[in-house]
Amino acid sequence: MRSALLLVVAAACAPYPQRVDQPVTIPNNANIPQVEGADVAAAQQAEYARLRYSADSVYALAIRGCQPGICDAIGRGEIVLGMSPDQVMAAAKTGPQAWVVRRFDGFGTMVPASQSATPYDRVGQVMVVQLDQGRAAVVSRRGPQGIMVASTPQDQTTQARARAQAEALVREGDDLVAANDMAGALNRYDRASVLDPDQPEIEYKAARLLDLQLRPQEALMRYQRFLLSMELERIRAQGEANARLAEAIALAQQRVIVLRGEVPR
Amino acid sequence: MLRPQTAPRFALAALAVTVLALSGCSIKRVERIDPNSVTDLSGRWNDADSRLVANAMIAQSLESSWARDYAAANGGTPPALIVGQVRNRTMEHIPVSTFIRDMERAFVQSGAVRLVASAEEREELRGERADQQTNASAETRARMARELGARYMLQGEVQTIEDQEGRERVVFYQVDLTLTDLETNVRTWVGQHKIKKYIQSRRITP
Numbered sequence: 001m002r003s004a005l006l007l008v009v010a011a012a013c014a015p016y017p018q019r020v021d022q023p024v025t026i027p028n029n030a031n032i033p034q035v036e037g038a039d040v041a042a043a044q045q046a047e048y049a050r051l052r053y054s055a056d057s058v059y060a061l062a063i064r065g066c067q068p069g070i071c072d073a074i075g076r077g078e079i080v081l082g083m084s085p086d087q088v089m090a091a092a093k094t095g096p097q098a099w100v101v102r103r104f105d106g107f108g109t110m111v112p113a114s115q116s117a118t119p120y121d122r123v124g125q126v127m128v129v130q131l132d133q134g135r136a137a138v139v140s141r142r143g144p145q146g147i148m149v150a151s152t153p154q155d156q157t158t159q160a161r162a163r164a165q166a167e168a169l170v171r172e173g174d175d176l177v178a179a180n181d182m183a184g185a186l187n188r189y190d191r192a193s194v195l196d197p198d199q200p201e202i203e204y205k206a207a208r209l210l211d212l213q214l215r216p217q218e219a220l221m222r223y224q225r226f227l228l229s230m231e232l233e234r235i236r237a238q239g240e241a242n243a244r245l246a247e248a249i250a251l252a253q254q255r256v257i258v259l260r261g262e263v264p265r
Numbered sequence: 266m267l268r269p270q271t272a273p274r275f276a277l278a279a280l281a282v283t284v285l286a287l288s289g290c291s292i293k294r295v296e297r298i299d300p301n302s303v304t305d306l307s308g309r310w311n312d313a314d315s316r317l318v319a320n321a322m323i324a325q326s327l328e329s330s331w332a333r334d335y336a337a338a339n340g341g342t343p344p345a346l347i348v349g350q351v352r353n354r355t356m357e358h359i360p361v362s363t364f365i366r367d368m369e370r371a372f373v374q375s376g377a378v379r380l381v382a383s384a385e386e387r388e389e390l391r392g393e394r395a396d397q398q399t400n401a402s403a404e405t406r407a408r409m410a411r412e413l414g415a416r417y418m419l420q421g422e423v424q425t426i427e428d429q430e431g432r433e434r435v436v437f438y439q440v441d442l443t444l445t446d447l448e449t450n451v452r453t454w455v456g457q458h459k460i461k462k463y464i465q466s467r468r469i470t471p
Contacts, residue, residue: 019433020433020435020463022463026303026313026317027303028303028304028305029302029303029304030302030303031299031301031302031303032301032302032303032313032316032317032320033301034301034316034319034320034367035319035320035323035324035371036371036374037323037327037370037371037372037373037374037375037377038374038375038376040323040324040327040328040371040375041327041371041375041376041377044327044332044333044375044377045375045376045377047333047336048336048341048343048376048377049341050341051336051337051340051341052340052341052342053341054340054341055340055341056340093339093340093342094337094338094339094340095337095340095341097337098337098338098339098340112338113337113338114334114337114338116331116334116446116451116453117331117334117335117337117338117339118338119338119339120339
């Protein structure tokens with residue numbers, strides 16, 4: 001009895017054949033000190049300080065003797081036409097490290113040095129600044145509806161930007177109609193209509209879409225809004241150039257008559 | 266019925282057994298030890314694993330170029346970062362916030378990254394700020410709508426693969442953290458740390 005018990009204990013305590021035979025990388029009771037961020041990033045802090053110093057120097061250069069309009073734009077953080085490369089950098093709150101500047105015979109381009117971190121100004125993400133005689137002549141920015149280009153002073157106004165965005169939204173809406181996404185298309189036309197209320201064609205497109213979706217009450221309102229927004233005399237005077245719009249007006253008027261009969265009062 | 270001469274002997278033995286049993290039950294030893302030491306007892310996820318992950322991730326994230334690229338494009342301004350969810354996709358209880366807090370501390374300490382409060386923390390802060398608008402004096406109240414928007418979000422997950430036969434067990438932990446540009450959804454940094462443990466259990470413990 002006793003020997004059997006001993007046999008069981010011996011079997012239990014016998015060395016077990018170990019199948020994994022790899023060196024131990026961190027033994028028990030070893031010491032793993034906590035990594036301190038300041039030690040790891042000491043070089044990074046120095047780099048940041050150098051970048052800040054560089055950006056501040058560019059800013060000082062940029063505002064020296066600048067014209068009032070350009071000085072204001074630098075203060076606002078907005079790149080405008082007529083700025084020098086230093087002023088462009090200052091307006092985007094960057095230094096030379098953020099840009100690749102290429103110059104050739106009075107012309108040149110400024111593009112972001114890194115695609116993963118591009119400079120921004122107050123208006124948006126700057127993609128390219130084209131230089132003519134050392135001054136910004138064309139500014140291209142990335143917007144939600146594609147690249148927006150400003151090449152004239154008028155393009156830099158809020159209205160011009162809104163108009164460009166509205167155009168892009170209408171294009172997107174047209175594509176969605178073609179792809180049979182009517183709700184998406186209507187959403188784009190509505191947004192475009194708010195951004196550019198002086199564009200009656202958007203109202204017409206929205207009205208047609210609602211009409212096709214058999215939503216007569218809303219379609220009627222949109223047709224009426226389209227007709228109201230049109231200056232008929234001016235359209236007539238523009239003649240052939242606006243023949244397409246005149247046709248749209250005629251169709252809209254017809255639909256208003258038809259839909260008035262359908263919509264319960 | 267005990268004989269008179271055996272009774273004191275029996276009482277003495279009973280007392281000795283009782284004292285031994287009581288003293289055995291109350292044995293407890295507590296000692297302070299170095300928090301940086303590796304103390305593996307059960308083989309499950311522990312503080313040493315958390316520290317290993319934190320150290321590796323801090324080094325990987327701060328040595329990567331994403332923060333420097335951002336600073337270069339923004340005149341030396343460090344990027345703003347928010348910590349999102351780090352999911353524990355294992356069957357084990359792993360408190361992920363221990364190594365995440367270590368990382369946050371390193372980010373703030375290094376000055377390489379500006380850290381903004383998480384969604385949950387922000388709610389509390391906004392409540393306090395709203396309260397200040399009514400109750401704090403005009404010159405001391407924190408102004409509304411001055412929050413710093415984060416540009417990058419840190420997210421991640423912890424996964425395990427376990428293999429066991431008999432008294433041997435191998436546990437493999439993989440911690441993946443990613444940093445994503447909130448505007449473009451581009452992953453700017455991916456950090457990874459792997460830990461493999463071999464656990465052999467004895468049938469009889471000494």
